[in-house]
Amino acid sequence: MTDPVYRADPPTARRAVEIEGLTLVYHRPSGLTHILAPPAPELLDALGEGQADAEALLERLARNHDIEADSDARAEAEARLAELEAAGLVWRA
Amino acid sequence: MAGVRHALALQVGPVGLRIGSAWKRPIDELRALYRGYPAPAIPDFTVRLEPAKPWRRFVKPSIFIGGDFILPDAAPLALAHGLLAAEMGMNLQMALGQRRFLLLHAAAVEREGRALLMTGVSGAGKSTLAALLGERGWRLMGDEFALLEMATGLVHAFPRAVSLKNEAVGLFGDVAADRFGPLMEDTPKGAIRHLRPRDDAIARMTEPARPALLLFPRYGFEAETREIGQAEVFVRLTQASTNYVALGEAAFDALTGFVREIPARAIDYPNTDTAVAMVERAWAEWER
Numbered sequence: 001m002t003d004p005v006y007r008a009d010p011p012t013a014r015r016a017v018e019i020e021g022l023t024l025v026y027h028r029p030s031g032l033t034h035i036l037a038p039p040a041p042e043l044l045d046a047l048g049e050g051q052a053d054a055e056a057l058l059e060r061l062a063r064n065h066d067i068e069a070d071s072d073a074r075a076e077a078e079a080r081l082a083e084l085e086a087a088g089l090v091w092r093a
Numbered sequence: 094m095a096g097v098r099h100a101l102a103l104q105v106g107p108v109g110l111r112i113g114s115a116w117k118r119p120i121d122e123l124r125a126l127y128r129g130y131p132a133p134a135i136p137d138f139t140v141r142l143e144p145a146k147p148w149r150r151f152v153k154p155s156i157f158i159g160g161d162f163i164l165p166d167a168a169p170l171a172l173a174h175g176l177l178a179a180e181m182g183m184n185l186q187m188a189l190g191q192r193r194f195l196l197l198h199a200a201a202v203e204r205e206g207r208a209l210l211m212t213g214v215s216g217a218g219k220s221t222l223a224a225l226l227g228e229r230g231w232r233l234m235g236d237e238f239a240l241l242e243m244a245t246g247l248v249h250a251f252p253r254a255v256s257l258k259n260e261a262v263g264l265f266g267d268v269a270a271d272r273f274g275p276l277m278e279d280t281p282k283g284a285i286r287h288l289r290p291r292d293d294a295i296a297r298m299t300e301p302a303r304p305a306l307l308l309f310p311r312y313g314f315e316a317e318t319r320e321i322g323q324a325e326v327f328v329r330l331t332q333a334s335t336n337y338v339a340l341g342e343a344a345f346d347a348l349t350g351f352v353r354e355i356p357a358r359a360i361d362y363p364n365t366d367t368a369v370a371m372v373e374r375a376w377a378e379w380e381r
Contacts, residue, residue, distance in 0.1 A: 015342060017349040019323045026345040031338065033331065033345055035324060 003054060005093040006081055008047035016041060027089060034087055039067070040080045044089060051093040054078045097141055102132045106240065106250040106298050107194070108187065109133025112179050114142040116154065119175030126176070126254050126274045126289055130298075138162075138190055140182035145169040158182040162189035174280050176287065180256060187238055187251070188335040194240035194249060195344045198333035199307075201234035201248055202226045208248045208302035209376060210239050210355075211310055212333060218312040221261040222368055224288055228268065229369065233294045234302065243340070243347035246354070247301040252294050254287040262286045264365060306379045307357040310368060314361035318371060321357045 015026040023041040025034045036044070039061065046052070046060040054077040058069040067073055084090040097113035099120040104110075110133070114120050119142055141159035154172035158164075160182055170178045187196065199212035200223035209231070211219040220236040227233030234250035241248055254274060257265065262276070265288060274287035289295075309321060309329070321329075330348060331337045337344045358375050362368035 015345060017345075017353075019327065019349065019353065022324045024324070024327060024345070024349055026342050028342065031341050033337075035328065 005051050005053045006090045007051040007093045008044055008090045011048045030088060040084055043080055102136055103127050104131040104133040105253055109136040110138050110183055111136035112140045115144050119179050122176040123179055126287055129295060138186035140186055142178050160186050162186055174277050176274055177277055177280050177285055191336055195243055195340055195347050196334050196336050197239040197241055199239045200236045201239040202231035203234050203302040204231050206302055207305035210304055210307045213309050218310050220255055222310055224255040225365060225369055233290045241347055243343045246350060248304050249301045250298050252290045252298050254289050257286050257288055259283045304355050307355050309359040311361045316367050317361040319359045321359050323352045326357045327352045
């Protein structure tokens with residue numbers, strides 16, 4: 001089974017405001033407001049470079065953030081991506 | 094317009110309302126309660142009090158609340174509660190139709206140009222507290238809605254008559270009798286009596302104020318003040334706003350700006366005197 005590949009609207013489709021470590025996101029296409037905790041906003045932004053699976057996204061994050069792309073990080077990323085998918089902010093390519 | 098024989102137009106803050114009624118009595122009661130309120134050039138919203146059935150204007154009259162925006166399953170009210178129906182109708186039109194301002198479900202009072210907002214679930218006491226502060230040196234801006242102007246962040250007043258419920262009426266023994274509406278017993282919200290704001294609050298109804306402090310009062314608990322995080326404030330305010338979703342990104346920007354700028358406190362209080370003291374203390378701390 002291949003890993004799911006995710007896509008998202010470009011960052012210009014969102015308005016994001018950080019409050020106390022959380023990110024409030026206004027998603028322009030749906031008009032819905034979401035409250036995201038790290039690393040969900042970072043994953044969403046990393047999808048701005050183009051569609052990717054969890055592993056590729058972690059590699060993108062590792063360039064700018066202090067994270068290691070180990071198995072824990074991967075499980076975390078997959079869980080957050082599933083939540084973002086349920087929220088309608090990402091979808092499978 | 095079928096059934097509308099009596100009418101009154103009122104300016105309440107920046108909002109023009111026209112109330113039409115099949116009966117004379119609710120309009121007479123409104124006219125007395127709202128004497129001296131200006132008339133709008135063009136009403137923004139219309140409220141209609143109509144017979145639940147055409148023949149029920151005469152036989153056991155009951156009132157259906159209509160208007161530009163309606164809730165299809167709103168239950169009719171007895172004619173004796175016509176004033177309540179008119180007030181509910183005004184709230185309903187604002188809640189469903191307001192597009193110029195982000196509606197914060199909050200009471201607001203003002204001092205020296207700065208607004209104190211109080212929000213919370215029904216029964217938390219924000220109406221009563223706002224009305225009490227309105228008698229104790231604050232300008233009452235409204236007991237139900239604070240109107241947030243999205244471009245400027247200013248709060249506009251919506252100083253309708255305050256609806257005092259049940260035992261809250263007894264807290265206003267010093268207030269002149271001519272500022273009260275009729276006592277309505279056994280309404281769906283219990284006993285209700287409306288209190289007209291002080292004349293200065295009515296005269297200054299078009300003056301907005303910059304918000305300074307947001308409180309979440311809660312009645313029936315030991316006195317305690319707590320800070321509330323900005324993210325929680327944001328969630329609570331969006332949940333309590335009837336037009337946040339409809340106003341889209343402008344509302345998002347206005348509300349995120351609001352919660353980042355305005356400090357918020359939760360205030361638990363066992364009685365209203367304690368609450369007034371706690372509000373004054375929170376305000377003094379904000380001023381420092």
